[in-house]
Amino acid sequence: MAQNKNGYTRLENPPQFSVNQPPPPGFMMPPPYNAGLPRGGPNASVPPHTAFGNPMYGQGGSGYPQHPHPPAAPHFTDAYNQPYEVAVVEAGHRDPPPGYENKQFIGSGLDNEAIRRLFIRKVFSVLSLQLAVTCGFVALFTFEPHVKLFVMQNAWTYWVGYIVFLVPYIVILCCGEFRRKHPWNLISLSILTLAMSYMVGVISSFYDTDIVMMAIGITVLVCFTVIVFSLQTKYDFTSCYGVLFVCFIVMLFFGILCIFLYNRILDLIFASVGALIFTCFLAVDTQLLLGNKSLSLSPEEHVFAALNLYLDIIQIFLYILRIFGRSRG
Known part of the structure; x- marks a missing residue:
């Protein structure tokens, strides 16, 4: 051994050993370069790496044989030469991720919203035509004296109109x-509207013109306010449908009692309660059109929806007319 100027030791005669001889004592063998890689051998899926085709040398191909169908579970070794298995899935037969199994793809709901808006427009269009016909009958029976005189002399025509109303209803x-x-459905609704308009016209002919006009104005104001409020509010009025139905039954028995025990105060109370209950029914029937409450109507039920709103408005008008008529005496 000799030492150079920098202080490093140089081996003049390094130890010579062959491949077949064991290394001298104290010589550390480096770890094999294929540690952690597939084992080679005749039964293994990957042959031993060689200089040609070895990816470590960057020459030739990948060094792996082309197998059309790889084995189900090839054996691998880790850094400690412990065997383990890795599951292999063939291309085209990969299982879907767990989050997408049996997943239902639902649309954005824009189509349903468009159908619901078309349904609402159709209902209010039919309702507008019904109210226009009824207002025409009321104006005819109120401002035309000959028609008013004919109705007063032939009261039986009211009951004929009531029977004609009941059948399509x-x-x-x-x-x-x-x-x-x-x-x-439209034919039946038209017959019902004409019969109801005739009955409302007959009832209006027994009141003064100013009372009828005041009742029409208040009815328009109340109904417009209730409909706009019901369309904008987040409160669900449809959940109170059962309570309103019970109140309506109680009001019917109270009306029968008022027939036998006629009193002006009782009649005013009955008319006020009736107007209040049908105002609530108008709010419920309006929200049944929206489709986002606990109860809703099918878009195919535009005739039924228009009929409910029409009858609510007519009942509100008749009860308000009755309140003004009884209050004046």
Whole structure:
């Protein structure tokens, strides 16, 4: 051994040993370069790495044989030469991730919203035509003296109109298939509207013109306010439908009692309660159109929805007319 100027030791005669001889004592063998790689051998999936085709040398191909169908579970070794298995999935037969199994892809709901808006417009269009016809009958029976005189002399025509009203009303109310069948549903609704308009005109002819006009104005104000409020509020009025139905039954028995025990104060109370209850029914029937409450109507039920709103408005008008008439005496 000799030492150079920098103080480093140089081996003049390094130890010589062959591949077949064991290394001298104290000589540390480096770890094999294929530690952690697939084992080579005749039964292994990957042959031993060589200089040619070895990715460590950057020459030739990948060094791996082309197997059309790789084995199900090849054996691998880790850094400590411990064997382990890795699952292999063939291309084209990969299982989906757990989060996408049996997943239902739902649309954005824009189509349903468009259908609901079209349904609402159709209902209010039909309702506008019904109210226009009724207002025409009321104006005719109120401002035309000859028609008013004819109605007063022939009161039986009111009951004829009531019977004509009941037949299509019961059919529309009870027969779901019939009220969804075009054009019979519109024909029945037209007959019902004409009969109801005639009855409202007959009732209006027994009151003074100024009382009828005040009742019409208050009815328009109340109904417009209730409809706009019901369309904008987040409160669900449809959840109170059962309570309103019970109140309506109680009001019917109270009305029968008022027939036998006629009193002006009782009649005013009955008319006020009736106007209040049907105002609540108007709010409920308006929210049934929206489709985002606990109860809603199908978009096919535009005739039934228009009928409910029409009858609510007519009842509010008749009860307000009755309040003004009884208050004046």
